[in-house]
Structure formats: structure tokens, C-alpha cells
Amino acid sequence: MATTLTPILTKFWDHPQSWTLETYEANEGYQALTKALAMDQSALVSMAKDSGLRGRGGAGFPTGMKWSFLPPPDGGPRYLVVNADESEPGTCKDIPLMMAAPHFLIEGVAITSYAIGCNHAFIYLRGEVVHVYRRLLRAVEEAYAAGHLGKNIQGSGFDLDVTVHAGAGAYICGEETALLDSLEGRRGQPRSKPPFPAVAGLYARPTVVNNVESIASIPPILLHGADWFAAMGTESSKGFGIFSLSGHVANPGQFEAPLGITLRELLDMAGGMRGGKKLKFWTPGGSSTPLFTEEHLDIPLDFDSVAKAGSMLGTRALQIFDETTCVVRAVDRWTDFYKHESCGKCTPCREGTWWLKQIMGRLEHGQGDEEDLEKLLDICDNILGRSFCALGDGATSPVTSSIQYFREEFLEHLRQGGCPFDRDASALFAKETASV
Incomplete structure (x- = not known):
């Protein structure tokens, strides 16, 4: 393993009374x-x-x-x-x-x-x-x-x-x-x-x-x-940091390591993917950072390397999702969060996150058409860089990156008239919306 853990802030977390x-x-x-x-x-x-x-x-x-x-x-x-x-x-x-x-x-x-x-x-x-x-x-x-x-x-x-x-x-x-x-x-x-x-x-x-x-x-x-x-970390991202692994890993938790460690190394430390499943997508810094996929396993987790690869290191919140996860549903739920948490001060975020949620919700249940994907990207373009703070920008990241890497999965929802990972939920959604 190229990189080892550096327990500094986490050095004595396992002490019976570490907080005293x-x-x-x-x-x-x-x-x-x-x-x-x-x-x-x-x-x-x-x-x-x-x-x-x-x-x-x-x-x-x-x-x-x-x-x-x-x-x-x-x-x-x-x-x-x-x-x-x-x-x-x-x-x-x-x-x-x-x-x-x-x-x-x-x-x-x-x-x-x-x-x-x-x-x-x-x-x-x-x-x-x-x-x-x-x-x-x-x-x-x-x-x-x-x-x-x-x-x-x-x-x-x-x-x-x-x-x-x-x-x-x-x-x-x-x-x-x-x-x-x-x-x-x-x-x-x-x-x-x-x-x-x-x-x-x-x-x-x-x-x-x-x-x-x-x-x-x-x-x-x-x-x-x-x-x-x-002396730790990389040239532009010095020192150590706490990396939080959650989701479909065998041993989720906190891993304190030099910046520049890769997800492949962290997954090895965490015992690999849960149940031997295949990695599908992950976030390098929480849900407001653009998604990465298996092809990014060896990207050094430092500020500049992650940015160069098209995302942000953010808070080093590594959420790991395996092949059984519907990416459309995951992004729909994150979008629901950003819509709910928008403070409402600026129009791009207040209105934009509401519309993102409406369209994502329809797509997740197989409704709408392919033009909705372009509408999502258009709305994201009108939010990004135009909202009062970074909440609006963050709300666009999972949407645009999921369409970039998983457009075919969005289209599969439309072709099958529902979520291929959960047909029962899509059928119930269609019944409820039809009766409104």
C-alpha cells in the first residue's frame, strides 16, 4: 500500500475516556x-x-x-x-x-x-x-x-x-x-x-x-x-485530513491520512466493497460535489487533482455506492434535500432547485421524455454561478455529473416506464399522480 494512515487528530479516539x-x-x-x-x-x-x-x-x-x-x-x-x-x-x-x-x-x-x-x-x-x-x-x-x-x-x-x-x-x-x-x-x-x-x-x-x-x-x-x-500530503495540498467512508463498504468509518491518498487505497483499508459488489459511483466530497465512477479510483484525493478530474475534494465525504444502486433515485433524493434547504433568498436557487426536483422525480419514475435531460442541464446552467451562495452551485453538481456518466440509465427509466431497480415504487407513483 503506497500510503499509510497518519493518526494525529484520531490518535487516541479509542481511549475509554478520550474526550477528557x-x-x-x-x-x-x-x-x-x-x-x-x-x-x-x-x-x-x-x-x-x-x-x-x-x-x-x-x-x-x-x-x-x-x-x-x-x-x-x-x-x-x-x-x-x-x-x-x-x-x-x-x-x-x-x-x-x-x-x-x-x-x-x-x-x-x-x-x-x-x-x-x-x-x-x-x-x-x-x-x-x-x-x-x-x-x-x-x-x-x-x-x-x-x-x-x-x-x-x-x-x-x-x-x-x-x-x-x-x-x-x-x-x-x-x-x-x-x-x-x-x-x-x-x-x-x-x-x-x-x-x-x-x-x-x-x-x-x-x-x-x-x-x-x-x-x-x-x-x-x-x-x-x-x-x-x-512534509505530508502533496505539493499543493499539504498535510493530513480525515476521510469519511460511508455507504456500501465493508468497514465504513474515519480514516486519517495524508492528502493525495486514493480511494482504491482507502477501500483496501476499509475491507473493500460490501458483499463483494462492484463499485458504481461515489462522491469525493459529499453530495454537492460532482460524482466520480470506478474510472476515478486512482485519482489522488487532493484539492488540485480532484478539481482537474472534474470534481471537488470538499469535505472528503466519500459516499460509496455499488451496482445495485439507482443513480437517478440517489440524485433525486439529494435534489429533494437542496430544494428543502434553500433559504429562498435568491431566485436561481429558490426556483431552480424546485424545478430540478419536479423533473428528477418524474424521471426516476419513468415519466417525461429525453428532452427533460436537456431541460435539467439548462436549469443547472442558470443556477451555477448565478446564485447568492454555493448551495445553488452544489445542487447542480450531482445532476450534471449523473447525466454525464449515467445518461443511459436515465433513458432506461423512460424506456421501461419506471425505475428498473424498483418497479413497484414507480407503479405506485404513476397511480398517485394519475389520481391528482
Whole structure:
């Protein structure tokens, strides 16, 4: 096997009490914070840049560069907001990280806050995961009691308060400006940009918004060095990341490995396809990234290689589907999700996702005609790049890529007058629509 796992953030997840401060401190916990508090703040920003760490929330924007976008201090507050609103279908890395080892995030928050001059940081968590919310609250309490948060942290003179905020459960709040509106108590909808959060973010003050895994990666980078981190991964995609395998694999789960590993290698680690079935299609970064097929098994899973192959690495949510899966049905269900989660602010997404769902639903049950495929592509073209945020763009990805790779399966639905994988459901759909 060309690539091996690199257990860093996942190193002690199997410890009986991995989430406690005691376990974390026994595994180099808060040593990086002590080191950071003795450094110049600008040196920490430079360290983040030199490491090559790119945002682990999906976009892959250089983390250190984002920090450096903050304007010079003006005497007013500035904020760090951690985006823990993990809502992308198939994405399941941040929640288990916060559940198993929350102090990685807490220490990362403290170091990042010191680096950017922030004295009040927020962790915006998806409200449905109450068990994770409670665990984070307990971790914050432990950090306060140990002197890692609060007034005069570790005798350094640096003060930091951390607020854990439970959101109300909207996919749109994963978009950073919608998250900020929600955090301020308003309806979560994307803001016009510019101004960007670095200039006018939370409460119209300079704000850094980073993903959970991005911030959690800061302590090991600081402790072991930017060169140590940059030595892993590929030239343009440095370091390690958590790859989430779900679906039709023998042993689904989290696999922490250097960026650039391939799905073929990860499948070997996961025991192969479930039941010996053949791989049909998969997502490299959740349902909002264009589909890949078996021909892409050896694509290096790094930002640039995946983009060159026609998709996006995203959140490394590898959803695996075998030959028994109807791709039309899978895309129909994802489209239903995006229609439901559209905030309704912009016309292309609000109207476009509704029409995508109507046409996909008909096609899945063998209704309509071949022209509907061109209509789908036309609607996607009118959404892509024209919606207020990336939700609209993401909604088009599974539709366009499924037609690209599986057009014949769409046509087979039309020829047979129903889904070849489930004729009973198609017959029921036809009966119900005829009676309306």
C-alpha cells in the first residue's frame, strides 16, 4: 500500500475516556498553547501560512492567508467563529472529532484567537447534535478550570472567552455569512460580499471563520512544526485530513491520512466493497460535489487533482455506492434535500432547485421524455454561478455529473416506464399522480 494512515487528530479516539482533559494532556495536550503564548502573534500567522494548511471545510482556502486578511487592530473587538454546522449529506468528520477529542478544537481556538488578537471566540454547532453540544460545553468548562481559557491564560496576560452556540438546524448556516447572521439572532441567509467577514463579520467587526478540522489541526502543527506538516500530503495540498467512508463498504468509518491518498487505497483499508459488489459511483466530497465512477479510483484525493478530474475534494465525504444502486433515485433524493434547504433568498436557487426536483422525480419514475435531460442541464446552467451562495452551485453538481456518466440509465427509466431497480415504487407513483 503506497500510503499509510497518519493518526494525529484520531490518535487516541479509542481511549475509554478520550474526550477528557486528562487524556488530552497525556497526549501533548495544551503544550502547543504554552508555546504559542511565548511567541509573537505575527509569527503564528506566518507559521500557518508556511505549513500550507488549507481550509478543511470544503473550499480549501489557505488558512494562514485568511488570518492575514484582518485589518490592523483599531482598538475594537475582533472575533474567531468556528463553523461546526456540519450538514452536508455524507459529511461526518467534525462531529466525531468533537465527540471523541474536543480539546483539539478548544486548544486550536485558543491559539488562533491569540494569533489574530481575539478575546471572544464562538463555536457554532449544529443544534440537533445535543450529545456533542454537551460534550463541548464540558470540555470548555475543563479548559476554564485548568487555566487554558478565561482571564490571564497560563499567566500570559491574554484573556479569552469561548461561547458554544447551538444553531437551529439549517443547512444554509454552513455558509459563513449565513452562520454569522444566525449567530447574531437573525434568520440565516447569506450576506452580500463585499464586505467580507475579515472586514465586517460578526457584529460588523473583523472576523475569521474557520472549519472545526482546520482549527483542530493548529496545535499539532505548532507543536511539531510547519515543515513536519508540509512534509505530508502533496505539493499543493499539504498535510493530513480525515476521510469519511460511508455507504456500501465493508468497514465504513474515519480514516486519517495524508492528502493525495486514493480511494482504491482507502477501500483496501476499509475491507473493500460490501458483499463483494462492484463499485458504481461515489462522491469525493459529499453530495454537492460532482460524482466520480470506478474510472476515478486512482485519482489522488487532493484539492488540485480532484478539481482537474472534474470534481471537488470538499469535505472528503466519500459516499460509496455499488451496482445495485439507482443513480437517478440517489440524485433525486439529494435534489429533494437542496430544494428543502434553500433559504429562498435568491431566485436561481429558490426556483431552480424546485424545478430540478419536479423533473428528477418524474424521471426516476419513468415519466417525461429525453428532452427533460436537456431541460435539467439548462436549469443547472442558470443556477451555477448565478446564485447568492454555493448551495445553488452544489445542487447542480450531482445532476450534471449523473447525466454525464449515467445518461443511459436515465433513458432506461423512460424506456421501461419506471425505475428498473424498483418497479413497484414507480407503479405506485404513476397511480398517485394519475389520481391528482
